[in-house]
Amino acid sequence: MTLLEEFASIVGASNVLTSPDDMHAYLGDWRGRYRGKARCVVRPGSTKEVAGIVRVCAQHDAPIVPQGGNTSHCGASVPDTSGDAVVVSLSRMNTIRSIDPANNTMIVEAGCVLQRIQEAAADAGRLFPLSLAAEGSCEIGGNLSTNAGGVQVLRYGNARELVLGLEVVLPNGDVWDGLRGLRKDNTGYDLKQLFLGAEGTLGIITAAVLKLFPLPAATATAWLAIDSPRAAVSLLNALQAAFGPALTACELVSDVALGMVLKHIEGAQPPLGRSAWYLLIELSGTGEEAPMRAALEGFLATALEQGVIGDAVLAQSGEQARRLWSLRESISEAQKIEGVSIKHDVSVPVSRIAEFVERADAALQDVFPDVRIVAFGHVGDGNLHYNQSNADPAKNTEFIAMQPRVNEIVHDLVHELGGSISAEHGIGQLKRDEMRRYKSSIELGMMRAIKNALDPQGLMNPGKVL
Numbered sequence: 001m002t003l004l005e006e007f008a009s010i011v012g013a014s015n016v017l018t019s020p021d022d023m024h025a026y027l028g029d030w031r032g033r034y035r036g037k038a039r040c041v042v043r044p045g046s047t048k049e050v051a052g053i054v055r056v057c058a059q060h061d062a063p064i065v066p067q068g069g070n071t072s073h074c075g076a077s078v079p080d081t082s083g084d085a086v087v088v089s090l091s092r093m094n095t096i097r098s099i100d101p102a103n104n105t106m107i108v109e110a111g112c113v114l115q116r117i118q119e120a121a122a123d124a125g126r127l128f129p130l131s132l133a134a135e136g137s138c139e140i141g142g143n144l145s146t147n148a149g150g151v152q153v154l155r156y157g158n159a160r161e162l163v164l165g166l167e168v169v170l171p172n173g174d175v176w177d178g179l180r181g182l183r184k185d186n187t188g189y190d191l192k193q194l195f196l197g198a199e200g201t202l203g204i205i206t207a208a209v210l211k212l213f214p215l216p217a218a219t220a221t222a223w224l225a226i227d228s229p230r231a232a233v234s235l236l237n238a239l240q241a242a243f244g245p246a247l248t249a250c251e252l253v254s255d256v257a258l259g260m261v262l263k264h265i266e267g268a269q270p271p272l273g274r275s276a277w278y279l280l281i282e283l284s285g286t287g288e289e290a291p292m293r294a295a296l297e298g299f300l301a302t303a304l305e306q307g308v309i310g311d312a313v314l315a316q317s318g319e320q321a322r323r324l325w326s327l328r329e330s331i332s333e334a335q336k337i338e339g340v341s342i343k344h345d346v347s348v349p350v351s352r353i354a355e356f357v358e359r360a361d362a363a364l365q366d367v368f369p370d371v372r373i374v375a376f377g378h379v380g381d382g383n384l385h386y387n388q389s390n391a392d393p394a395k396n397t398e399f400i401a402m403q404p405r406v407n408e409i410v411h412d413l414v415h416e417l418g419g420s421i422s423a424e425h426g427i428g429q430l431k432r433d434e435m436r437r438y439k440s441s442i443e444l445g446m447m448r449a450i451k452n453a454l455d456p457q458g459l460m461n462p463g464k465v466l
Contacts, residue, residue, distance in 0.1 A: 003060050007042050007086075010052040015043040015092070026087050029078045030071045030134075031336065031343075034429065036079035038065070038087045045092040047167060047175060047206040053088055054204065055173030062086050063462045066200035068110060068142030071134040073343065074428030076146065076199045076464050085462075090141050093206060099124045104212040105164060105181040110141025110205050117210070126212035129156040133329040141205045147197030149424030151249045151328075154380030155284075156213065158424065159196065165209035166192040171202070171455040181209045194450065199426050200461040202454045218289035219248075220296045221282045221321035224303075225275035225310040230354035232279050232379050235308060242299055243283055246292070250380035251280040251328050252353075257376045260334040261327055271313045271324060279309075279379070280328050282321075331376050331385075339396055341374065341389035342403050344410050348419035350382045356417055357384070363409050364388060368399065383423035386410065407434060427465045435465075 001009065007016045017023050018040045028035040039062065044050045057064050063085040067077040079085035093111040100106070101124050108117055114135040121128040130143060132150035142148075144166075149158045156162065165180040178192055195203055226232055232252050239247050255276055261268050283292055293314065300312045315321035335341055348356045357375060364371050372391045377384035388406055390399040411421045415438050427435055436444065444466075451458075451466055 003056065003062060003086075004040060006056045007040065007053060010056070011042060011044050011049050015045070017041040017043070023087075026067060026070065026089060027078065029073075029075050031073060034075040034078040036081050036085070037083035038079045038085050039083065041087040041089055043089045043092050047093070047169065050088065050090075050093075050169045050204055050206055051173045051175050053086070054169050054171065057086055057459060058172055058457060061457065061459070063459050064088055064204075065461055066090065066141070066145070066204045068139030068145075069113065069134070069137045071138040071142065072146065072428055073345065073425040074422075074430035076426050076428030076461070077142065078429075080429075080463050088204065090204070090206070091139065093141075094139075096120050097207065099126075099212075100181065101126055101212070103181050106210050106212060107179060107181075107207060108140055108210060109207045110139065110144075112140050114138050114140055114143060121212055122215060124212075125215050127215045128162070128210055128212055130159055130162055133332055140208065140210075144196055144205055144208055145198060145200050146426040147424065149378065149381070149383060151251060151378060153378060153383070153424075154250055155245060155248045160193065162211045163192060163196060163208050164211060166195055166205055167207035168195050168203040168205055171457065171460050175206075176203075179207060179209050194454075197426070199428060199464050201451060201465050202460060204460075214286050216248075216284035217286050218292045219282060219284045219318075219321065220289070220293045221280070221315040221324055222296060222300060222312055223271045223315075223324050223327075224279040224281065224300070224312045225272055226277045226279055226308075227275070227310065228277060228354065229357045229375075229379070231308065232277065233350060233353055235279060235281075235303070236350070236379055238303075238308075239281060239299070243295070246283045246285045247281070247380070248284040249280070249282040250378070252375070252377055252379040252384070253278045253280060253328060253331070254373070254375045256372065257331045257334075257374045258327060260338050260374065261330045264334040264337040265326075265330045268327060268330065269323075271327070272311045275310055280324060328376070331374070335374060335387065339389060339393060340400055341387045342400060342406050344386040344407075344421075345383070345423050345425040346386055346410065346414045346419055346421055347381070347383045347423035348414060348417045350379070352417045352419075353379060353382060353384065356413060356419070357386075360386065360410055360413050363413065364406065367405065367409065368402070370395065371399070382419070411438065429464055432463070432465060
């Protein structure tokens with residue numbers, strides 16, 4: 001049998017896509033930056049079928065590109081232009097296998113959309129806290145493969161910290177069943193950590209045991225006007241001292257970023273007068289909402305009196321809170337509508353966020369006087385999305401061509417400040433060469449040794465990460 005015939009015998013002919021029209025959506029990324037080619041797209045419906053596909057690919061020396069919701073920002077889920085790869089879409093594997101409220105765990109398949117997982121947990125009286133703008137379309141397999149972060153890392157940690165066990169199809173087609181819902185398991189290496197954040201280069205995650213938490217009964221959400229990232233870090237420290245783990249999120253938004261949302265997103269309205277910077281904060285807990293909101297209101301009143309903040313709005317309803325969050329979560333979509341930009345997903349120690357923004361802004365403006373900087377992100381965990389373009393569309397193409405120089409300015413400063421050039425989006429193909437500039441030869445050597453041990457044929461998502 002041919003390769004395609006073998007795939008059809010495993011998943012059925014209707015789940016082997018070969019026509020350009022059928023494959024089109026699978027071959028380009030969300031940002032429109034990458035477009036590749038593939039022999040076919042295969043859509044397995046079970047772990048057994050994934051294993052069969054991988055074994056056939058190994059026998060035919062066919063590269064494999066695992067794909068979930070295809071919302072990657074770094075081109076990790078898109079094949080190259082050779083046309084040799086087989087795209088393995090996990091979207092049909094979307095079963096929530098079980099929920100164990102007493103153990104605070106749930107077992108889900110890789111193709112489950114993140115929002116559906118959140119809703120299933122809530123129906124069981126629990127919280128799955130991974131939350132990001134693409135949650136209505138991204139899938140958990142991709143979230144785990146890129147070690148996604150989102151807006152609640154400050155309290156709950158990133159994807160890596162929300163997983164207790166994995167089921168993985170290895171590059172030879174073997175299935176590792178590590179679906180254990182244990183918080184203590186000291187029997188050797190923690191193998192699941194190899195696959196979390198590996199972007200499909202070591203195997204295909206097919207299912208996971210996720211941690212759940214008590215469902216918050218009370219929330220308090222506020223939008224603050226501030227004058228600088230330095231004020232944001234100061235407020236973060238004060239909020240943590242006042243509210244401890246009840247501080248769920250602390251998001252920094254520049255006025256340039258907000259301006260794009262107000263320009264392009266239908267129904268978006270400024271919650272208060274315009275300011276240079278804003279902070280979106282949220283408290284959550286299992287107690288009564290009225291005391292929590294009153295405590296936050298008192299904190300904000302003091303901050304206003306002291307001149308720490310210029311203005312504030314405290315959400316008076318769940319709907320108003322959702323509107324505030326929509327302003328933050330619509331920034332990436334608004335930027336996409338505005339046009340192409342140079343994007344950076346970086347992290348630095350929280351204590352150095354202000355220094356990074358001040359120095360990076362100055363360095364970029366010195367070289368590119370007309371640069372427009374869109375900065376926003378998760379100040380609570382030191383992760384900023386720091387993007388650049390030219391406001392004049394006629395000049396923007398010329399500016400985008402200068403990306404290597406822009407990256408050098410931004411990433412060299414990140415490295416100097418002890419940070420990372422990829423905080424939550426991964427490496428993919430976008431930052432593969434950049435990573436070699438900042439990772440030590442020892443780190444890269446260890447990564448290659450692991451890759452060679454698990455994937456000696458080099459078939460798993462080639463050209464990504466390494």
